[in-house]
Amino acid sequence: MGIQGNKKELIRQAAINIISKYGFYNTTTASIAEEAGVAVGTIYNYFTSKEGILEYIFAVELEKRISYLKKIAGKDKSIYEKIEFFLEKHFTEIKENPSLGRILVREKDFSRKKGNIAINEYLNKLPLLIEELLNKSIEEKALEPCNTYLISTALFGAIQGIVERAVGEDDFNMLNQASRELVKILRKGI
Amino acid sequence: MGIQGNKKELIRQAAINIISKYGFYNTTTASIAEEAGVAVGTIYNYFTSKEGILEYIFAVELEKRISYLKKIAGKDKSIYEKIEFFLEKHFTEIKENPSLGRILVREKDFSRKKGNIAINEYLNKLPLLIEELLNKSIEEKALEPCNTYLISTALFGAIQGIVERAVGEDDFNMLNQASRELVKILRKGI
Amino acid sequence: MGIQGNKKELIRQAAINIISKYGFYNTTTASIAEEAGVAVGTIYNYFTSKEGILEYIFAVELEKRISYLKKIAGKDKSIYEKIEFFLEKHFTEIKENPSLGRILVREKDFSRKKGNIAINEYLNKLPLLIEELLNKSIEEKALEPCNTYLISTALFGAIQGIVERAVGEDDFNMLNQASRELVKILRKGI
Amino acid sequence: MGIQGNKKELIRQAAINIISKYGFYNTTTASIAEEAGVAVGTIYNYFTSKEGILEYIFAVELEKRISYLKKIAGKDKSIYEKIEFFLEKHFTEIKENPSLGRILVREKDFSRKKGNIAINEYLNKLPLLIEELLNKSIEEKALEPCNTYLISTALFGAIQGIVERAVGEDDFNMLNQASRELVKILRKGI
DNA sequence: GATGAATGAGTATTCATTCAT
DNA sequence: AATGAATGAATACTCATTCAT
Numbered sequence: 057m058g059i060q061g062n063k064k065e066l067i068r069q070a071a072i073n074i075i076s077k078y079g080f081y082n083t084t085t086a087s088i089a090e091e092a093g094v095a096v097g098t099i100y101n102y103f104t105s106k107e108g109i110l111e112y113i114f115a116v117e118l119e120k121r122i123s124y125l126k127k128i129a130g131k132d133k134s135i136y137e138k139i140e141f142f143l144e145k146h147f148t149e150i151k152e153n154p155s156l157g158r159i160l161v162r163e164k165d166f167s168r169k170k171g172n173i174a175i176n177e178y179l180n181k182l183p184l185l186i187e188e189l190l191n192k193s194i195e196e197k198a199l200e201p202c203n204t205y206l207i208s209t210a211l212f213g214a215i216q217g218i219v220e221r222a223v224g225e226d227d228f229n230m231l232n233q234a235s236r237e238l239v240k241i242l243r244k245g246i
Numbered sequence: 247m248g249i250q251g252n253k254k255e256l257i258r259q260a261a262i263n264i265i266s267k268y269g270f271y272n273t274t275t276a277s278i279a280e281e282a283g284v285a286v287g288t289i290y291n292y293f294t295s296k297e298g299i300l301e302y303i304f305a306v307e308l309e310k311r312i313s314y315l316k317k318i319a320g321k322d323k324s325i326y327e328k329i330e331f332f333l334e335k336h337f338t339e340i341k342e343n344p345s346l347g348r349i350l351v352r353e354k355d356f357s358r359k360k361g362n363i364a365i366n367e368y369l370n371k372l373p374l375l376i377e378e379l380l381n382k383s384i385e386e387k388a389l390e391p392c393n394t395y396l397i398s399t400a401l402f403g404a405i406q407g408i409v410e411r412a413v414g415e416d417d418f419n420m421l422n423q424a425s426r427e428l429v430k431i432l433r434k435g436i
Numbered sequence: 437m438g439i440q441g442n443k444k445e446l447i448r449q450a451a452i453n454i455i456s457k458y459g460f461y462n463t464t465t466a467s468i469a470e471e472a473g474v475a476v477g478t479i480y481n482y483f484t485s486k487e488g489i490l491e492y493i494f495a496v497e498l499e500k501r502i503s504y505l506k507k508i509a510g511k512d513k514s515i516y517e518k519i520e521f522f523l524e525k526h527f528t529e530i531k532e533n534p535s536l537g538r539i540l541v542r543e544k545d546f547s548r549k550k551g552n553i554a555i556n557e558y559l560n561k562l563p564l565l566i567e568e569l570l571n572k573s574i575e576e577k578a579l580e581p582c583n584t585y586l587i588s589t590a591l592f593g594a595i596q597g598i599v600e601r602a603v604g605e606d607d608f609n610m611l612n613q614a615s616r617e618l619v620k621i622l623r624k625g626i
Numbered sequence: 627m628g629i630q631g632n633k634k635e636l637i638r639q640a641a642i643n644i645i646s647k648y649g650f651y652n653t654t655t656a657s658i659a660e661e662a663g664v665a666v667g668t669i670y671n672y673f674t675s676k677e678g679i680l681e682y683i684f685a686v687e688l689e690k691r692i693s694y695l696k697k698i699a700g701k702d703k704s705i706y707e708k709i710e711f712f713l714e715k716h717f718t719e720i721k722e723n724p725s726l727g728r729i730l731v732r733e734k735d736f737s738r739k740k741g742n743i744a745i746n747e748y749l750n751k752l753p754l755l756i757e758e759l760l761n762k763s764i765e766e767k768a769l770e771p772c773n774t775y776l777i778s779t780a781l782f783g784a785i786q787g788i789v790e791r792a793v794g795e796d797d798f799n800m801l802n803q804a805s806r807e808l809v810k811i812l813r814k815g816i
Numbered sequence: 817g818a819t820g821a822a823t824g825a826g827t828a829t830t831c832a833t834t835c836a837t
Numbered sequence: 838a839a840t841g842a843a844t845g846a847a848t849a850c851t852c853a854t855t856c857a858t
Contacts, residue, residue, distance in 0.1 A: 063838095085831075085833080086831075086832090089841095094840090095839060096832090096840085097838095098838080101838065105833080106832060106833090162355045163355070165269075165353070165355050179414070180414075183411070199436070203427050206420060206423070207431070209407055209408050209411045209420075210427075210428060210431070211404070211407075213403045213406055213411075214399075214401070214404045214407065217399055218399050218400055220369075220403065221403075230395070237393050237396050237400075238396075238400060241397070241400070241431065242435050243435045244434055244435040245433045246389070246390075246397055253821090274848065274849080275849060275850080276849090284822075286823085286824065287822065287823055287851080288822055288823070288824095290849095290850065290851080295850080296850090459735075461651060464851085464852060464853080465852075465853060465854080466820095474818080475818060476854085477817095477818065478818055478819070480853095480854070481817065481818075485853075485854080486852095542735045543735070544735075545732045545735050563791070580816075583803070583807050586788065589784075589787055590784035590787060590788055590808060591784070593783045593784040593787015593788060593790065594783040595783070596787060597780055597784065597787070598776065598780055598783060601783075604749075610775070610776060617776050617777070617780075618780060621777070621811065621815060622811070622816050624815040625813045626760075626777055626812050654826090654828080655827075655828060664843080666828090667830080667831080667843065667844050667845060668844070671843070675829080676827095676828065818858100819856100820856105820857105821855105821856100822855085822856095823852100823853100823855080824851105824852105827850100827851100829848095830845105830848100831846105831847105832844100832846105833843105834841105835840100835841105835844105836840100836841105836843105837839100837840080
């Protein structure tokens with residue numbers, strides 16, 4: 057099982073490399089197999105379909121984000137500090153693995169097709185968790201009542217937009233100050 | 247063809263309907279032709295490729311947005327009012343033509359492929375124009391100096407994120423208050 | 437009618453230019469029309485099909501060759517002189533209009549398709565007329581009896597082969613001595 | 627696949643059957659696949675394109691002809707005997723596989739398009755090898771100096787013309803005496 | 817006669833997935 | 838578990854021809 061896990065992980069990494077380079081549609085299972093150094097058929101021992109690989113990539117990342125948010129939730133910090141902590145984690149991850157960032161903002165639209173559960177989870181659950189964070193703060197009188205639904209949506213959009221731009225211009229410096237700047241706006245506008 | 251360009255417009259509309267429904271990749275030229283009530287070949291009398299249709303859709307919308315921004319730029323209003331005006335226009339357009347909204351947030355990722363100029367223009371020029379708006383306000387001492395590059399990127403991302411969610415949940419009510427709410431944040435945070 | 441004839445000729449010339457350049461299959465009726473400065477529809481007032489244009493090109497050339505052969509047939513010359521005269525005419529024509537030569541050797545294979553009468557006429561009738569020339573010489577005791585069927589076929593093949601090579605190397609100098617050299621072989625071998 | 631290359635050979639044979647029957651342009655990959663009893667996709671596991679199949683057919687035949695010529699070159703025979711031997715081999719091959727002959731004379735014109743290397747090789751290299759044979763004979767004083775360039779071109783043209791006619795009339799009897807007759811002409815004219 | 821917009825049948829090629837070894 | 842040859846459905850695009858003006 058240790059070995060099996062290794063191979064699935066091997067394919068996941070290969071897929072990230074190739075998909076971030078060519079896009080999901082232009083990526084063939086053959087090229088993923090080649091990058092991973094396995095036969096095409098082997099992919100299908102670990103994933104049910106090409107789409108399944110992409111789902112898995114998103115699922116792994118969603119898991120990480122959820123764990124960050126859970127970790128923060130309990131802490132004795134202001135809502136702004138909590139958000140900044142989360143953003144910092146997210147942007148750092150992408151700075152360290154730009155290929156992943158590329159996929160996270162660019163391949164999400166593939167989710168439309170059928171019920172691409174994992175990707176939709178990522179796109180829906182993250183804003184939701186941010187919303188919950190805000191709601192809890194309001195309950196605790198640590199934040200004025202506000203339209204948390206819209207704010208969490210806008211914030212998630214802003215995050216994605218910033219990553220999109222970094223990825224598009226292949227310049228990840230913007231991500232260094234992004235979390236602080238974004239939170240500054242949340243604190244007192246521009 | 248009595249009216250010039252009628253047929254190109256006919257195809258554009260048909261394409262919006264079909265692409266918003268199935269996604270660009272799952273849309274066949276045959277289905278666009280059928281929706282438009284023309285032969286496949288006719289499409290190619292007005293567009294050079296299937297991709298060209300999508301480009302044209304984006305180009306038309308970009309044109310509209312640019313004209314809004316030009317109209318506002320000259321007006322004697324605060325930066326916040328200007329942004330709200332622009333957002334209002336954008337969200338209204340999408341409420342009235344949700345199919346278009348769907349395409350505007352979902353099919354942009356197709357732009358990666360080659361030099362999909364029109365789509366990249368839409369994605370790059372709009373943030374840029376917002377940035378210019380902010381810069382001008384700073385010059386005119388109507389706004390405190392700030393990271394306009396990041397803010398315009400975040401704002402454009404927030405806009406896209408909100409449309410994405412409305413489109414995803416097929417509920418466009420959020421768009422009614424979105425412009426006001428977003429500007430409220432820009433004014434004084436959450 | 438003078439005018440009508442002009443336009444048909446105009447299209448024939450345009451077709452020769454374009455077909456020799458791109459080959460018959462890669463030539464579109466649109467490009468012929470453009471080269472001729474007429475509308476596509478106009479072509480169909482003078483020809484029943486694209487194929488019909490090619491047929492006409494061959495028919496015109498066949499007519500010329502037949503008239504040469506008729507002219508020679510009556511003359512008081514040796515069979516070798518007669519053949520040389522014919523070859524000279526043929527090669528000269530091609531030197532002066534290489535585009536035509538290109539078509540004459542390269543587009544013949546299109547004839548297979550259906551009953552491309554004119555092209556088959558060119559390919560069949562010319563060897564036949566040479567054969568008749570030879571047969572008449574034998575009757576007149578001016579030539580030893582021989583396999584005129586095979587010889588005329590081989591001679592026509594040799595002619596085509598020489599033009600093919602000139603056309604392929606885009607060097608028409610070979611054609612200057614070709615008629616003399618070929619007849620020399622017919623006279624006494626190599 | 628027990629025997630290596632079986633499938634490529636299977637497809638080559640099927641392609642010869644179909645192409646000789648309908649011509650290259652009128653042959654669909656689907657029909658080749660059907661004739662070969664494989665799926666269309668399988669063709670593309672062995673050839674890069676439809677055109678590639680035709681190239682391969684020519685390449686195989688060129689190889690055979692080259693080996694004949696090499697075999698003769700060393701022998702202690704007169705130039706006429708050598709040529710006759712080669713012609714005999716060529717014509718026999720075509721008598722035994724008329725489909726192949728059809729392709730060899732009819733589909734060569736496809737070569738124009740791009741760099742259809744194999745077909746051009748066939749058309750260029752064969753005359754060249756004949757020319758070399760003649761040149762060597764001249765060097766060895768076994769043949770009078772003559773325009774070997776033109777003669778080899780004419781001879782190759784004659785060969786092609788004879789096959790063309792046999793193929794056109796679907797009567798391969800002519801090929802029985804063709805080599806002897808042609809060499810007779812080369813020896814002492816008609 | 818001239819035009820050229822509209823037509824739509826026709827086809828090479830790709831590639832995710834399978835399954836016998 | 839691993840392999841990779843075989844599969845065949847799916848689709849953008851072309852272009853000869855027509856015909857209403």
